[in-house]
Amino acid sequence: MSLKDQLHVLVVDDMAVSRGLIVQALEWMGIRNIEVCNDAREASTRLSARPVHLVISDYNMPGGSGLDLLHTLRANKVTQRIGFILITGKADRAVIERGQKLGMNNYITKPFAPEALKTCIERVVGRL
Amino acid sequence: MSGNDLREAFFQECEDLLEALQEGLQQIDSPEHDPETVHAVFRAVHSIKGGAGAFGLDALVQFAHRFETVLDRLREGEISADGPTIKLFYRAGDHLSDLVAMARSGDDAAEPDGAELLGALDELAGDAEDEDLSDLSFQPMTLDLDMIGAPDPDAACEKAGQSASGAARWLIDFTPTAALYASGNDPALLFRSLAQLGALTVHADTSGVAPLETAEPGPPGLRWQLELETDAALPDILAVFEFVEGMCGLEITPAADSLYGEDGPKPALPDNAAPGEATAIDAASASDPTAAANDETSPPADAGAGGPDGHDSAPPPATPANVPGSPPMNGPTNGGKATGAPQPTIRVNLDRVDRLINLVGELVIKEAMLAQSIAQLELPNDSSLHAGLDGLKQLAGDIQEGVMAIRAQPVKPMFQRMFRIVREAAAATGKQVRLDVQGEHTEVDKTVIERLVDPLTHMIRNAVDHGLETPEERLGAGKPAEGRVMLSAAHRSGRVMIEISDDGGGVDRERVRAIAERKGLVTPGADLTATEIDNLLFLPGFSSKDQVSNLSGRGVGLDVARSEIEALGGRVLITSRAGAGTTFSISLPLTLAVLEGMVVEVAGQTLVLPISVIQETLQPSSVAIHPLGRDSHVLANRGDLVPLVDLGARLGYRSEPPVLDDRVLLIVQLDNGRRGALVVDRIHDQRQVVIKSLERNYGQVKGVAAATILGDGRIALIIDPDEVIGAGAEPPPGDMPAAATG
Known part of the structure; x- marks a missing residue:
């Protein structure tokens, strides 16, 4: 089985449209195991019960940012090795640097083309 | 979801976001605001920008970006939300919503001019340019592929x-x-x-x-x-x-x-x-x-x-x-319950709901037919058929209520729109106005809300334009310079009450009367009560501003607003106190689909009258009827003289009956606060009837509001008593359709 068949991805975004767009891009890449979640807290609860390989999360969400989620994931033994890609509207230095410190695997700025997201993912998990 | 679906979903999301933005700005404007509000406002604009970017809506992205930059500075505490700034934010929010509407319709010819607004925002944005991040040394971190499938060795299970x-x-x-x-x-x-x-x-x-024989509850x-x-x-x-x-x-x-x-x-x-x-x-x-x-x-x-x-x-x-190859999108989403999550909702195509409502209407009719057939069997009262029918009736009623609840929506979004109307009206008239809303969670049928927007907009503009005084006049009268318009909604005895009140000078009755006399709307010197003078405002052709202002006097007056409300089965009342302000009260039915009606018989025709207008029923023999003029009658009731109208004659079914004995009189409440008495032959029943539009299926008929289907399959007309009695001077319409047998 190829990587894209095995890879389990969780998309975290509070906006249904952004979630849809990300899922659409992932499906276009051929990734089959996609789950979605609409806030950071739900995501961390879910991930500690059922880890995935890669989390793709929006930065700006009510109730907890994408980096807050990353922080929680890295602090929990079960979830600390999950790959994490941050999606942000604006490449803000402070955000990127904090992400870097927390062990963010990669980031991408909105809006993005599916190709760009694919490159972004491939730099983390290898060729799909 | 296809690209187009997503695009539509984006615009729907925008509606929610714009509402959140509006609400957030109002909160920031109020003295006790939560710092989180600024974040919420920022997020709303940010999300609109994000989505707009994905769909290539450049104008929207550009403006949202500028707005967002300013909000970011507010968030960081670099600027403060003082009066002029918040006003600018409101305008920016309005502009953003125009841009969204424009992008949605794809009509970029109508691009609103935002140059001045952009300039003002730029001033606040300062020189916050996008940072140059080229020196940032971010290197993607590769995941260890061996660990794929086993994020945690303890819980490992290869190829999960x-x-x-x-x-x-x-x-x-x-x-x-x-x-x-x-x-x-x-x-x-x-x-x-x-x-x-x-x-x-x-x-x-x-x-x-416990064993059965000793069991206790x-x-x-x-x-x-x-x-x-x-x-x-x-x-x-x-x-x-x-x-x-x-x-x-x-x-x-x-x-x-x-x-x-x-x-x-x-x-x-x-x-x-x-x-x-x-x-x-x-x-x-x-x-x-x-x-x-x-x-x-x-x-x-x-x-x-x-x-x-x-x-x-x-x-x-x-x-x-057996979940046959369920798509990943449908994966379980209930894994972790986020605390305080909003109640899950779905968006449903309105057609589906309407179809359901129609079906429920048919169900109610069928149930009535069944009841009639069963009644004809003359079964003993304790027959199980009666119990079964009662159960069915109850269920049909519950279903109906449930379906109606689906259509019910809070008036909040409509009220939110009024803030913008007030802002614009205040700017156009140079007045200072604050709008306060109450009861915005009151739920009303979606159609009622949609059709109420125009009349409400008009009445709000009217309140700012005509109701409130200028700041100077207000200060002179010892009031604060800022006028207040109050918009409230509440449920009252099966109807929805919406009130628009202002704390202005009240109706200037002298002037209203003078204008009405000049325009020939009333006879000079007629004896008019204060309420009657106030009601002159609703007359077609009345516009109290001598010069038609470009705001509320756009050729349409309050009369149009009132007829729109009446078309919804609503009523408008005006109350006014000199120096203290004016209140318009709108009373609306909860739904447009069913009506509690009284089924009556006139000249062999079955007709329905809305129960909400009927005040009392009387025997003609018990009241004093006086002739008035050549062939009119009035009736003395509770210290009032009430015009008497034979429903059958007015609708053209028969000529005026010479004797009223063994007929029934219905005293009805009219919109202008007066009353009238209708003569009918018999009262049959009081029941819920399903409203079928006559305008859509036949054509508009004066005096008839709609039609319905009765239990025996016959069609009955639903009477609009206002038109029937109000049409006093007019000859009976000749084209009155006799109720056909269904």
């Missing part, structure tokens, strides 16, 4: 979910309390849900149940021990018991041989559960849920002993849930 050994065994000890049964829950249904998760074994422990004694072998994680199991939380003793523990880790979450367990032990990490279930369900070789559950009453409450054999 593909091996049957991933299933864990859980012991569930379940003791329902009386509350569980009292709330209508059935343990068997819970077990059935559990059986969907995997192989379930059920053992009922009846040792706590008291705490139930049944207890169940279940064993579940499943791939599902603990939260999924707990989710089954979600609705009985607190109504049962529940203990879920992993069986000794099952696979579990130590660092799992400590999920919130219902009352008696043992949180310490009930932690488990099930790496296997990170997989596609279909794999989990299909892996089961599910031995049939042990059909446990039934309850003491012989009722078999054991679940059926566990059937493996």
Whole structure:
């Protein structure tokens, strides 16, 4: 089985449209195991019960940012090795640097083309 | 979702976001605002920008970006939300909403001019340019591929979910309390849900149940021990018991041989559960849920002993849930319950709801027909058919109510729009106005709301333009310079009341009268009460501003607003106190689909009158009827003289009957606050009728509001008493359709 068949991805975004767009891009890449979640807290609860390989999360969400989620994931033994890609509207230095410190695997700025997201993912998990 | 669906979803999301933005700005504007509000406002604009970027809506992105930059500075405390700034934000919000509307319609010719606004925003944005991040040394971190499939070695299960050994065994000890049964829950249904998760074994422990002969009503004694072998994680199991939380003793523990880790979450367990032990990490279930369900070789559950009453409450054999290749998007989303999450909602095409409403209408008609047929059988009163019919009636009523509730929406979005109207009207008239709203969660039928927007907009503009005085006049009258417009909604006795009031000078009755006389709307010197003068404002052709202002006097007056409201089955009343302000009260039906009506007979025709207008019913012999003029009559009722109108004659079914004996008089309330008496032959029934539009199916007929289908299949016209009595001077319409036999 190829990587894209095995890879389990969780998309975290509070906006249904952004979630849809990300899922659409992932499906276009051929990734089959996609789950979605609409806030950071739900995501961390879910991930500690059922880890995935890669989390793709929006930065700006009510109730907890994408980096807050990353922080929680890295602090929990079960979830600390999950790959994490941050999606942000604006490449803000402070955000990127904090992400870097927390062990963010990669980031991408909105809006993005599916190709760009694919490159972004491939730099983390290898060729799909 | 296809690209187009997503685009449409984006615009729907925008509506919510714009509403949140509007509301957020109002909160920032109020003295006690939460710092989180600024974040919410920022997020709303940010999300609009994000979505707009994805769909290539450049104008929208550019403006949202500029707005967002300013809001970011506000968020960082670099600028403060003082008066002019917040005004600018409001305008920017309005502009943003125009841009969204423009992008949605694809009509970029109508691009609103935002240059000046952009300039003002730029001033506030300062020189916050996008940072140059080229020197940032971010290197993507590659994931160790070997670990793919095994995020945690402790909970490892290679190729998650593909091996049957991933299933864990859980012991569930379940003791329902009386509350569980009292709330209508059935343990068997819970077990059935559990059986969907995997192989379930059920053992009922009846040792706590008292023998039947000594049994007293008291705490139930049944207890169940279940064993579940499943791939599902603990939260999924707990989710089954979600609705009985607190109504049962529940203990879920992993069986000794099952696979579990130590660092799992400590999920919130219902009352008696043992949180310490009930932690488990099930790496296997990170997989596609279909794999989990299909892996089961599910031995049939042990059909446990039934309850003491012989009722078999054991679940059926566990059937493996066959989720045929469910798309990943539909993966379980109830894994972790986020606390304080908003109630889940769905968006449904309005057509579907309307079709359902239509069907319910047909159901009500069918039920009425059935009732009529049964009545003709002349069965004994205790016949089970009557009981069955009553049950059916009740159910049909409940369904109807439920369906109506789907269409009901809070008036909040409509009220929110009025803030912009007030802002614009205030700017155009140079007045200072504050709008306060109340009862914005009041729910009204969607159609009513949609059709109310225009009249309400007009009346709000009218309140600012004509109701409130200029700041100078207000200061002179000892009032604060800022005028106040109050918009409120509330449910009152089966109707919705919406009030628009201002604290202006009240209706200037002298002037209103003078204008009405000049325009020939009233006879000079006529004896008019204050209410009658106030009501002159609603007359067609009345515009109290000598010069038509470009705001509320756009050729349409309050008369148009009123007729729009009346078309909705509503009524408008005006009350005014000199120096203290004016209030317009709009009373509306909750729904446009059904009506509580009185079924009457006139000249062999069956007609329906809205029960809401009928004040009393009288025998002609019991009241004094006086002739008035050549062929009119009035009737003395409660110290008033009330015009008497024969419904049959007015509708052209017959000529005026010479004697009124053994007929019935209905005293009805008219919109202008007056009353009238209608002569009908007989009262048949009072019932809910389904409104069928006559305008859509036939054409508008004066005096007739709509039609309905009765229990016997006949069509009956629903009478608009205002038009019938109000049409006093006019000759009876010649083209009155006689009710056809359906």
